[in-house]
Amino acid sequence: MRSVRLWAGMITAATLLAACGGSGGTSNNPATTIAKSSAPDGDGQTDSAAAVLTDSIRVVVQENATAKAGATVNWSVVGAGGGVSPSSSVTDANGLAASQWTLGTAAGAATARATLAGAGGSPVSFTATVTPGHAASITKVAGDNQTQLVSGAFATALQAKVTDQFNNPIPNATVNWTASGAVTASLPSSTTNAQGIASVNATAAATSGSGTITASVAGVVATPAFSFAVADREAIAGDPTNFRSARNNTQNPAVDTIPVNGTMLWVHSSGTHSVLSTGSPSFTSESGTLGSYAVTFTVAGTYTYECGIHGPLMTGRIVVQ
Numbered sequence: 001m002r003s004v005r006l007w008a009g010m011i012t013a014a015t016l017l018a019a020c021g022g023s024g025g026t027s028n029n030p031a032t033t034i035a036k037s038s039a040p041d042g043d044g045q046t047d048s049a050a051a052v053l054t055d056s057i058r059v060v061v062q063e064n065a066t067a068k069a070g071a072t073v074n075w076s077v078v079g080a081g082g083g084v085s086p087s088s089s090v091t092d093a094n095g096l097a098a099s100q101w102t103l104g105t106a107a108g109a110a111t112a113r114a115t116l117a118g119a120g121g122s123p124v125s126f127t128a129t130v131t132p133g134h135a136a137s138i139t140k141v142a143g144d145n146q147t148q149l150v151s152g153a154f155a156t157a158l159q160a161k162v163t164d165q166f167n168n169p170i171p172n173a174t175v176n177w178t179a180s181g182a183v184t185a186s187l188p189s190s191t192t193n194a195q196g197i198a199s200v201n202a203t204a205a206a207t208s209g210s211g212t213i214t215a216s217v218a219g220v221v222a223t224p225a226f227s228f229a230v231a232d233r234e235a236i237a238g239d240p241t242n243f244r245s246a247r248n249n250t251q252n253p254a255v256d257t258i259p260v261n262g263t264m265l266w267v268h269s270s271g272t273h274s275v276l277s278t279g280s281p282s283f284t285s286e287s288g289t290l291g292s293y294a295v296t297f298t299v300a301g302t303y304t305y306e307c308g309i310h311g312p313l314m315t316g317r318i319v320v321q
Contacts, residue, residue: 032063033120034073037096046129049105049166050082056098057084057126059114060091067095074115075099081110081128103130105166132196133164135173138217140224141197147229147265147294148204149246157199158185158226160215162192169196176216182230183211204230208263208296229294231265232258235316237307238269243316253304254316263296264318274308 036043042057061071071091075084082104089097101112107130113123143158162173175198177185182205190198202213208230216223233256234246243266244251258264266275268291275286275293281301285308286293297303297320307314 031120032061032068032071032116032118034059034061034071034114034116034122034124036060036124036126041126042098042101043126044128046131047103048131048133049103049107049164049168050133051103053101053103053128056100057112057114058096058098059116059124061095061097061116061119067091067093069093069095071095071097071116071119073097076113076115077101077104078111078113080104080106081112084112101126101128103128105168106130107132107168132168132170133166135162135170135217135219136165137222138162138175138215138220138224140215140226143202144226145228146202146226147231147292149231149234149265150204150208151206152204154183154202154204154228157201158213158215159197159199160224162196162198162217162220169194171196173198173217175200178214178216179211180214181205181211181228182207182209183213183228185213202226202228204228208232208258209261210296229263229265229296231263231294233262233318234265234267236267236269237273237275237314238271240271241307241310241313243305243307243314245316252313252315255319256316257319257321258297260300260320261296261298262320263294266293268292272309273314275305276308277303277305279304 037058037060040055042055045053061068074088082102084099084101091097110128110130112126115123139161141159141161143156146154148154162170171194173192174189176189177200179185184203186201190200192198211228212225214223214225235254236244242251243254245254245256277283277285283295300320303318305316
């Protein structure tokens with residue numbers, strides 16, 4: 001009986017050893033892996049938006065640590081990462097497969113992937129950095145259509161934005177500022193920040209009139225112009241039903257004297273007001289609710305006005321000579 005048990009145990013052990021392949025046997029399920037190839041593997045490249053990367057992205061497929069030919073690798077991009085060509089490729093005798101990566105149009109980080117069904121290490125990810133292309137446009141952001149008294153600093157800095165053809169902001173671009181008329185720019189040029197925006201301050205000239213500051217960048221034909229009006233006198237609306245001369249503090253009527261071709265500026269301090277020309281000669285009234293409003297007088301005479309909302313409670317007079 002003991003011999004039977006011993007014989008049965010030996011048979012069981014032999015069966016288990018055969019099932020496991022033994023210590024020197026070969027597995028019935030060979031291991032397949034996918035990984036980036038040796039350099040250059042195409043990972044970590046940098047180029048401008050929509051560019052075709054110089055190096056193809058490449059992977060190597062192995063089976064039991066030996067190059068595997070004939071494996072189909074699928075290629076794809078993540079999100080707006082551009083495109084790959086071909087979208088699938090078959091490994092060669094060295095287990096290598098490759099695809100050409102064309103970057104997307106959005107600046108920033110991009111990702112592409114290589115996938116092999118059932119393989120260890122799949123998917124394999126490749127990254128790239130997309131930089132903005134050449135400057136294609138420059139646009140106004142802030143600081144347009146301001147009015148200030150002679151020799152005063154305009155309240156809002158001028159801002160212009162530089163972008164490429166895909167509207168990506170371009171940092172470190174040089175914007176040139178060219179002033180003409182009754183305004184000067186604080187700098188001849190300034191550099192864009194990470195958002196593609198360059199800034200400069202503006203100051204009114206010592207004489208009234210209009211002026212412009214043009215923003216330009218190399219390679220872009222269209223140049224935006226910021227407009228300015230420089231006034232000789234200023235009347236303040238507020239208090240709460242009051243026009244007051246900023247120069248001599250006269251009020252209701254606020255009385256100011258300016259030369260022919262001089263400019264009068266009205267500004268809002270409190271309440272809701274507008275500027276309505278009354279009598280003859282007349283000038284163009286302010287049509288909306290007063291924020292700031294400027295009129296240049298080209299003909300001598302005495303011009304009267306009142307608030308279009310409060311009427312005779314708020315009045316002023318401008319002597320042009």
